Amino acid sequence: xxxxxxxxxxxxxxxxxxxxxxxxxxxxxxxxxxxxxxxxxxxxxxxxxxxxxxxxxxxxxxxxxxxxxxxxxxxxxxxxxxxxxxxxxxxxxxxxxxxxxxxxxxxxx
Amino acid sequence: xxxxxxxxxxxxxxxxxxxxxxxxxxxxxxxxxxxxxxxxxxxxxxxxxxxxxxxxxxxxxxxxxxxxxxxxxxxxxxxxxxxxxxxxxxxxxxxxxxxxxxxxxxxxxxxxxxxxxxxxxxxxxxxxxxxxxxxxxx
Numbered sequence: 615x616x617x618x619x620x621x622x623x624x625x626x627x628x629x630x631x632x633x634x635x636x637x638x639x640x641x642x643x644x645x646x647x648x649x650x651x652x653x654x655x656x657x658x659x660x661x662x663x664x665x666x667x668x669x670x671x672x673x674x675x676x677x678x679x680x681x682x683x684x685x686x687x688x689x690x691x692x693x694x695x696x697x698x699x700x701x702x703x704x705x706x707x708x709x710x711x712x713x714x715x716x717x718x719x720x721x722x723x
Numbered sequence: 724x725x726x727x728x729x730x731x732x733x734x735x736x737x738x739x740x741x742x743x744x745x746x747x748x749x750x751x752x753x754x755x756x757x758x759x760x761x762x763x764x765x766x767x768x769x770x771x772x773x774x775x776x777x778x779x780x781x782x783x784x785x786x787x788x789x790x791x792x793x794x795x796x797x798x799x800x801x802x803x804x805x806x807x808x809x810x811x812x813x814x815x816x817x818x819x820x821x822x823x824x825x826x827x828x829x830x831x832x833x834x835x836x837x838x839x840x841x842x843x844x845x846x847x848x849x850x851x852x853x854x855x856x857x858x859x860x861x
Binding site: 695 | 782783784787800803804805807808809810811812813814815816817818819821822823824825826827828
């Protein structure tokens with residue numbers, strides 16, 4: 615499944631140095647659990663995002679392992695330290711090998 | 724209504740099966756807990772798991788975990804076909820050891836969160852969520 619996957623991330627544009635900011639992330643993905651069956655009774659194969667990582671200037675903020683029990687369109691909210699201006703890198707890893715990423719810059723106000 | 728010897732035996736057998744079943748369901752979850760903690764003891768304090776008491780739709784149940792000083796948090800849904808939900812590993816740039824997400828629950832069950840602290844100890848929190856409509860298809 616590589617169609618219609620769209621990552622969305624909400625990061626404040628500016629922060630004071632040393633601040634902790636709240637980040638909300640969402641990626642549109644059907645997260646097929648591998649438990650459901652289609653009309654003919656065949657199991658629909660599992661297709662999920664199994665890992666989500668966030669880095670700030672190359673240093674890890676969050677590394678999350680996802681299982682099929684994560685809902686459709688995985689939403690994650692967390693907090694990150696901002697000691698300096700820089701860039702957040704968000705990466706999602708799909709079961710089919712696809713990697714989706716997005717970047718958000720943050721400035722020091 | 725009178726109980727014959729046969730009926731009584733059958734009822735006893737049924738009761739035995741009912742008591743054994745929950746262990747079977749939880750075995751996979753226990754395996755995952757053991758793999759995560761290595762069999763270490765878990766404290767009851769130090770981690771907060773927030774989940775709704777009643778979830779109308781098991782497909783999206785909002786949960787949040789908060790464990791100050793943790794390096795990793797494992798979340799399990801003990802009543803799901805596969806108990807694993809997610810594992811959060813916090814890096815040096817994490818502002819707090821807290822996160823929230825939305826999960827699927829197949830039915831009314833206990834949700835368990837286990838935090839691994841920076842000093843290697845573990846803390847556990849669990850809460851029961853009532854689910855009106857299950858979220859795993861089938």
